[in-house]
Amino acid sequence: MxxxxxxxxxxxxxxxxxxxxxxxxxxxxxxxxxxxxxxxxxxxxxxxxxxxxxxxxxxxxxxADEQIDLTFTVDTGSLADDLNLALRGGRDILDHRREMVVGLLADLDPGDPGWGQSLFSNRISVVLGPIVDQARARGELGDAPLPPRVLAVPLTMLRHDTLVYGRVSDDDIAEIVSTCIVPLFITASRSPAGAFDS
Missing domain, CATH: 1.10.10.60 (Homeodomain-like)
Incomplete structure (x- = not known):
């Protein structure tokens, strides 16, 4: 046969x-x-x-990898703590794939539209969407939708620090979350419509 x-x-x-x-x-x-x-x-x-x-x-x-573990997205009761857990999970994935990401960045044409979105951001809404929704329900965030570029900032900062400095510590993540991400999310979620549009 x-x-x-x-x-x-x-x-x-x-x-x-x-x-x-x-x-x-x-x-x-x-x-x-x-x-x-x-x-x-x-x-x-x-x-x-x-x-x-x-x-x-x-x-x-x-x-297309469906095996990437996104189960670190949980409701801790705090926006900052949720973001800390999410970024720690993202850090572990980036650590495992660092050599690959560096190789891709070297080989891919920056003018090729959409490659960065496919590589780094295709699951941002899957991970951060529930975190934002939970924070809104708790009253930590306002009602204005977070623009895609604002929502991408946590992963963008994590990717930058991982590729430039190496492994990002828990303290580094906590600093990113407390000094950059939480204030940005609060401001964007309470801003007039269109204030953060590109």
């Missing part, structure tokens, strides 16, 4: 899983089209038809 030939979404899921496995096993720098194709049981031409560069292939795999 001939082997089942995968197509479409089934094949793409297998390829993206193989990409993540290769990055985990060999690091971003040593992940290759050849290795991914062999691991996925397909040909290099199949990969090249989907992604013109390794960076875009890895980016797609990470953006």
């Amino acid at each position: 001939p082997a089942h030939r995968r197509r479409g979404a089934e094949l793409e899921r297998a390829i993206l899983a193989a990409v993540r496995d290769q990055v985990d096993r060999h690091g971003y720098a040593n992940t290759t089209y050849e290795g991914v194709a062999a691991a996925a049981g397909t040909g290099k031409a199949v990969l090249y038809r989907r992604w013109a560069t390794k960076a875009h292939m890895v980016l797609a795999a990470m953006a």
Whole structure:
């Protein structure tokens, strides 16, 4: 009986899983089209038809990763404490993927629209949305919606400090939250409509 030939979404899921496995096993720098194709049981031409560069292939795999643990988003009863937990969870993910992120930043074209959103921000609303909603319900935040750029600030600061300084400590996260994020969220949530629009 001939082997089942995968197509479409089934094949793409297998390829993206193989990409993540290769990055985990060999690091971003040593992940290759050849290795991914062999691991996925397909040909290099199949990969090249989907992604013109390794960076875009890895980016797609990470953006589609459903195994990233977002369970650190809980209701502690405090906006600051919720943000501290969320950023600690984000720090652990970035620490694990630091070499990959550095490689992607080096390889991706900054003029390529949307790559940063896909890499860093595609799950911001999943993580921070409930935190903001809980803070509103407790009266810690006002009713004005937080613009996407404001909502992205916690991850942006965490990413910057991780890539520039290395591992970010719990004290560093607490300082980011107390001096930057909480005041910004409070101000933006209590500002007139359009005040924070870009």
